[in-house]
Every structure is written in C-alpha cells, then in structure tokens.
Amino acid sequence: ALFQGPTEEVLKGSYDVIVVGGGAGGGAMASRLSEDPDIRVLLIEAGSSDITNLNSTVPGLANNLVMSAFDWNFTTTPQAGYNGRSIDYPRGFVLGGSTAINQMLFCRGTVDDYDRWARVTGDEGWSWKSLAPFIFAVDHMTPPVDHHNTTGEFNPVLHKNGPVSISVDSLILDTNTRVLETTQQLPDLFPFNLDYNSGTSVGVAWKQNAILNGHRVTSATSYLAQAMNRKNLDVVVNTRVTKVFPVGTEDGKPVFRGVEFAQTADGPRHTLKATQEVILSAGSLKTPHILMLSGIGDSAHLSSFGIKTIVDLPGVGQNLHDHAFLGNSWTVNSTNTLDDLQRNATAAAEALALWKANATGPLSVAAGSSQFGFVRIPNATAFFQQFGVEDPSAGPSSGHIEHIPTNSYVSTTVPIPAEGHFFAIITAVISPTARGNVTLRSSDPFDAPLINPALLGNDVDLAIMREGVKAARAFVKAPAWSGYIISEFGEFGNATTEDALNEYIRNNSATVDHPVGSVAMGKDESAPLTPDLKVRGTVGLRVVDASAFPFIPSGHTQGPTYILAERAAHLVRADLKK
Numbered sequence: 001a002l003f004q005g006p007t008e009e010v011l012k013g014s015y016d017v018i019v020v021g022g023g024a025g026g027g028a029m030a031s032r033l034s035e036d037p038d039i040r041v042l043l044i045e046a047g048s049s050d051i052t053n054l055n056s057t058v059p060g061l062a063n064n065l066v067m068s069a070f071d072w073n074f075t076t077t078p079q080a081g082y083n084g085r086s087i088d089y090p091r092g093f094v095l096g097g098s099t100a101i102n103q104m105l106f107c108r109g110t111v112d113d114y115d116r117w118a119r120v121t122g123d124e125g126w127s128w129k130s131l132a133p134f135i136f137a138v139d140h141m142t143p144p145v146d147h148h149n150t151t152g153e154f155n156p157v158l159h160k161n162g163p164v165s166i167s168v169d170s171l172i173l174d175t176n177t178r179v180l181e182t183t184q185q186l187p188d189l190f191p192f193n194l195d196y197n198s199g200t201s202v203g204v205a206w207k208q209n210a211i212l213n214g215h216r217v218t219s220a221t222s223y224l225a226q227a228m229n230r231k232n233l234d235v236v237v238n239t240r241v242t243k244v245f246p247v248g249t250e251d252g253k254p255v256f257r258g259v260e261f262a263q264t265a266d267g268p269r270h271t272l273k274a275t276q277e278v279i280l281s282a283g284s285l286k287t288p289h290i291l292m293l294s295g296i297g298d299s300a301h302l303s304s305f306g307i308k309t310i311v312d313l314p315g316v317g318q319n320l321h322d323h324a325f326l327g328n329s330w331t332v333n334s335t336n337t338l339d340d341l342q343r344n345a346t347a348a349a350e351a352l353a354l355w356k357a358n359a360t361g362p363l364s365v366a367a368g369s370s371q372f373g374f375v376r377i378p379n380a381t382a383f384f385q386q387f388g389v390e391d392p393s394a395g396p397s398s399g400h401i402e403h404i405p406t407n408s409y410v411s412t413t414v415p416i417p418a419e420g421h422f423f424a425i426i427t428a429v430i431s432p433t434a435r436g437n438v439t440l441r442s443s444d445p446f447d448a449p450l451i452n453p454a455l456l457g458n459d460v461d462l463a464i465m466r467e468g469v470k471a472a473r474a475f476v477k478a479p480a481w482s483g484y485i486i487s488e489f490g491e492f493g494n495a496t497t498e499d500a501l502n503e504y505i506r507n508n509s510a511t512v513d514h515p516v517g518s519v520a521m522g523k524d525e526s527a528p529l530t531p532d533l534k535v536r537g538t539v540g541l542r543v544v545d546a547s548a549f550p551f552i553p554s555g556h557t558q559g560p561t562y563i564l565a566e567r568a569a570h571l572v573r574a575d576l577k578k
C-alpha cells in the first residue's frame with residue numbers, strides 16, 4: 001500500500017527488506033523483490049507520490065522540472081574546469097526519482113562498458129554476455145504516438161517484454177532527413193547505427209525514449225505501478241532516511257539492518273529494522289551522504305564533523321564522475337524550428353493544447369531531437385598518448401563523444417534570443433577521466449552534501465570536449481546542411497583559436513545529469529562495495545543505484561541503473577533463499 005507518511009501501520013510493520021529511495025534503482029528493486037510473495041518490502045521515498053503532475057507527464061515540459069518542487073535543487077561546488085562556476089545539479093525528489101524529471105532517453109550501454117565492469121569487479125556476472133537476461137528484462141518497444149512505420153528505426157529483435165515502455169519519436173522534425181543524409185555523406189565519422197542498444201552504440205541512430213503514447217514513463221509508472229497492489233509491498237513517501245544503524249554484529253561485522261527516518265529536520269525521528277537487508281537506492285549524491293551520516297566512510301572526514309566511525313571506508317563518496325554537456329547553436333535559414341516553444345507563450349499554449357487533445361505534437365517528444373549519436377575520436381590511442389593516458393573509452397563499441405542534433409537553440413548559460421531560428425548540436429564528454437567526490441557539509445541530514453563532480457576536471461576531458469565541438473562543426477559541413485545552416489551563434493562563432501575554444505567550452509558547459517560511481521563496486525578492498533553490491537565491512541547493507549557503477553557507461557544512465565537493479569534483485573533473492 002501507499003502511505004503519505006510514516007503512519008502507525010508502517011511503524012508497526014515487519015519487513016524483510018527496506019529499500020531507501022524510489023528512483024531507477026529503488027523502484028526496480030522494490031518491484032522485482034516483491035514479486036516473491038514471501039518477501040515483505042518497504043520502500044521509503046523522501047519526495048512525494050505526485051507522479052501524474054503535468055510537467056512530469058508531458059515529455060516536452062521536462063525542463064520545467066529542474067529547480068522545482070520535484071528536484072532536490074542541489075548545486076555543485078565551484079568547478080575548476082568551468083572557470084570556477086557552480087552549476088545546478090538536478091536530482092528527482094518524487095517517487096520515480098530522477099526518472100521522473102529526466103530527458104527520457106533510453107540507453108543500455110555497450111558490450112565494452114559492462115565487460116569493463118566485469119574486469120574491475122572480477123565478477124564475470126557483470127559482463128554484457130552474462131547480463132543479457134537482465135538487459136532484456138527492462139524495456140519493451142511500443143509504437144510512437146503518430147503510428148508511423150518504424151521499419152529501419154530500431155531492431156525489433158533487441159526488445160522484449162520488460163516493464164519500461166519505450167518508443168521512437170513521432171516524425172515532427174524536418175531536420176531528421178538532413179541528419180540521415182549526413183550519415184550517408186560522412187559515413188566514416190558519422191555512420192548510421194540501426195539500434196544503439198545492440199551493445200555497440202557508435203554512430204548516429206534514432207533515439208529510443210521512455211515514452212508511452214506521448215506520456216513519460218518512470219520507474220514509478222512502470223516497475224512500481226505493476227507492484228503497487230501487492231500485499232507484501234508498502235511504499236511510504238514524504239519521508240527522508242537520516243541514517244542506517246547497526247542492530248548487532250555477525251562475524252565481528254556490524255549488522256546494518258536499522259533505518260532511521262524523519263519527515264522534517266525538527267520533526268520526530270522514527271526507526272525500523274529489516275529482518276534481512278537494507279538497500280540504499282538514494283542515488284549517487286544521497287547514498288554516499290547517508291552512509292557517511294551513518295558512520296561509514298573516511299574516518300578522518302567523519303570525525304571532523306563529530307561523527308563516530310563504525311566502518312572506516314575511505315572510498316565512500318569518492319570516484320564521482322559525470323558527462324559534461326555543451327549546447328552549440330547555429331542560426332538557420334528556416335522558421336520551422338522549435339525555438340518559439342521556448343519564448344512565445346502562444347506557440348507554447350498551442351503545443352500544450354495539442355498534447356492535451358491527443359498527446360501528439362512537439363511536446364510529445366523530449367528536447368527537440370529524434371536522433372543522436374556517439375563518435376569515436378579517430379586514432380584514439382595516439383590521441384590520448386599526447387596526454388600520457390590510455391584511451392579512456394571502454395572499448396571500440398563505445399564512443400568518446402556524444403552528439404545530440406537539436407531543432408532549436410540550446411544553451412544553459414545564455415537565454416534564447418528574442419528573434420531568430422536555430423539548430424544546435426549538444427556535445428558531451430562520454431568517457432571522462434577526472435574524478436570528484438561527495439563530502440559532508442555538516443552532520444545535519446537535512447543539509448545538502450558538498451558535490452564536486454570534477455566536470456572537465458583535467459586537460460584530457462577538455463580535449464575530448466574540444467574534439468566534440470570540432471566534430472559538430474564537421475557534421476554541419478556535410479552537403480545536407482548547405483543552404484540551411486547560416487552561422488555559428490554567439491561565443492561559439494568567436495571560438496576560432498584553440499584558446500578561444502577552451503574558454504568557450506569552460507564558460508558554457510553544464511551536465512548531462514549523469515553523476516555515478518560515488519560508492520563503487522570493485523574487487524579491490526579499497527572499493528566501498530563488493531562485486532555483489534554489499535557495503536564492505538558490513539552485514540545486511542547493499543547499494544543498488546548509479547553510485548555503484550565503477551565506470552560511467554558510454555550513454556545515458558537510467559537504463560544501466562535499471563539493468564544493475566535487475567541483477568541486484570536476482571542476487572538478493574538468491575541470498576534470501578539461503
């Protein structure tokens with residue numbers, strides 16, 4: 001059942017597993033674990049259960065969710081790679097977590113991404129081949145809302161019967177044809193890829209989005225919706241876990257089956273004990289935060305905040321990394337762009353009316369792009385040797401750079417001009433090498449942690465972004481764009497020397513919102529998690545969310561989080577049977 005707060009019924013309940021956080025990882029875990037009627041599951045979510053609000057339901061209104069009541073409203077520390085700018089760092093604060101505020105793009109990651117996880121964990125179970133049943137358990141393909149013939153837009157064999165409905169876009173963007181022509185005109189750098197979810201993502205492909213009939217799909221509307229009526233699942237919202245605590249010891253290790261939670265900073269603190277496991281799925285920023293507040297982390301750091309160390313685990317909060325994002329805009333010789341949706345109230349109202357009538361039109365798709373692609377830097381080995389590092393991509397099936405061609409102006413730093421029409425290519429560093437961290441700001445669980453994702457935190461990552469911008473410039477040099485593209489807009493147009501390009505990048509980059517890795521699994525004792533996602537040095541405590549990734553996948557991160565949770569549920573269920 002769903003509870004709006006920690007009622008008597010919840011507090012008197014008996015639960016085998018308590019899952020903390022109802023986002024991608026937690027929603028999938030609670031759903032898969034409760035498939036077994038013998039496992040009683042409690043899911044505790046800090047945000048609300050308002051999963052049908054308009055901004056979260058209409059794909060094209062996603063931007064309204066950032067810095068809203070559905071966002072934790074975090075900001076980063078000043079980013080050296082961004083000339084000292086701090087940036088907004090959105091995270092979903094609602095059932096569904098960040099899947100309820102994200103841009104819905106559905107990527108699985110590649111063969112090389114998962115094979116690298118298998119190598120660093122020493123667990124073959126994380127390889128692409130071994131994960132296949134879990135990879136295929138997540139999504140199923142549905143028709144786009146315009147019901148056009150989708151032959152040639154994805155490979156149907158690769159999509160089975162998972163709970164997350166996905167679809168390719170309705171055909172509303174006239175730039176789609178030019179993007180496809182570019183793949184024929186410049187096939188070496190930008191080959192067409194029928195289905196980037198095949199395990200090889202390099203090339204330009206039609207996007208697959210977590211969208212069903214023009215409505216956003218989240219972990220709450222997919223995984224949790226199918227589980228909500230089960231008698232063995234309780235979900236409590238508006239309730240924040242403040243720490244986990246030991247209830248005893250086993251083999252000399254603390255047994256972390258206790259969970260403390262509260263609704264407000266000065267409201268009552270309640271506790272519950274799971275009979276079997278506590279699973280932290282609070283995401284890459286809050287999971288390490290909860291661990292540190294609970295005395296699990298670097299002892300010197302914890303003691304400087306007066307927190308008693310229970311498990312000295314210096315890796316907690318380290319290894320935070322993310323994909324840097326940059327919108328590069330050109331003026332175009334067309335008025336048929338989505339720019340007016342952003343700046344003209346009448347155009348926005350018409351689009352919303354169309355969506356309300358039958359969930360079609362420009363708001364039925366996410367962010368003005370139906371295709372995207374991954375690019376490898378040519379001669380990568382030699383390129384990275386210049387910086388004294390190995391090729392940081394996971395392997396040949398993964399890119400270094402992501403491109404998202406967009407039929408409108410894109411910038412996170414300069415507002416859209418009142419006049420003019422635009423085309424943009426978002427460039428992203430998909431194989432970052434810099435690593436940051438999440439640390440305590442105070443010992444108050446209602447205070448945000450300090451968040452340093454180290455975006456463009458070294459010369460290698462800056463160089464990858466430079467190559468991304470150069471490749472974007474090469475993209476629009478294809479004959480397909482002649483007569484359409486007019487000129488590079490704003491500071492982009494002045495970035496003609498390497499120095500100017502660096503400054504343009506540092507002044508205007510942001511995040512693709514993919515923080516991962518802050519409580520990573522690994523075979524080395526220094527990794528905070530074991531390969532089966534248990535917090536080292538503890539009993540009864542696991543992490544199942546994007547913080548467990550040892551390396552960021554070379555694509556967007558909700559799919560990999562669902563995949564991780566699918567295998568995690570399998571591991572937990574196997575352990576509970578023992």
Ligand SMILES: Cc1cc2nc3c(=O)[nH]c(=O)nc-3n(C[C@H](O)[C@H](O)[C@H](O)COP(=O)(O)OP(=O)(O)OC[C@H]3O[C@@H](n4cnc5c(N)ncnc54)[C@H](O)[C@@H]3O)c2cc1C
Nearest residue numbers: 021023025046097098102103104105241283545546556558
């Ligand atoms: C703006 C934005 C755009 C994005 N775009 C895409 C995209 O297009 N495609 C894609 O694949 N990925 C995208 N992502 C990333 C993707 O959504 C995340 O990688 C994914 O949701 C991570 O899952 P998670 O379970 O680790 O964390 P989350 O989904 O963030 O879930 C964590 C949950 O834990 C809850 N929680 C936190 N602390 C506590 C506490 N103390 N007590 C109780 N509950 C707590 C949170 O409220 C939240 O519900 C985007 C993310 C954002 C924010």
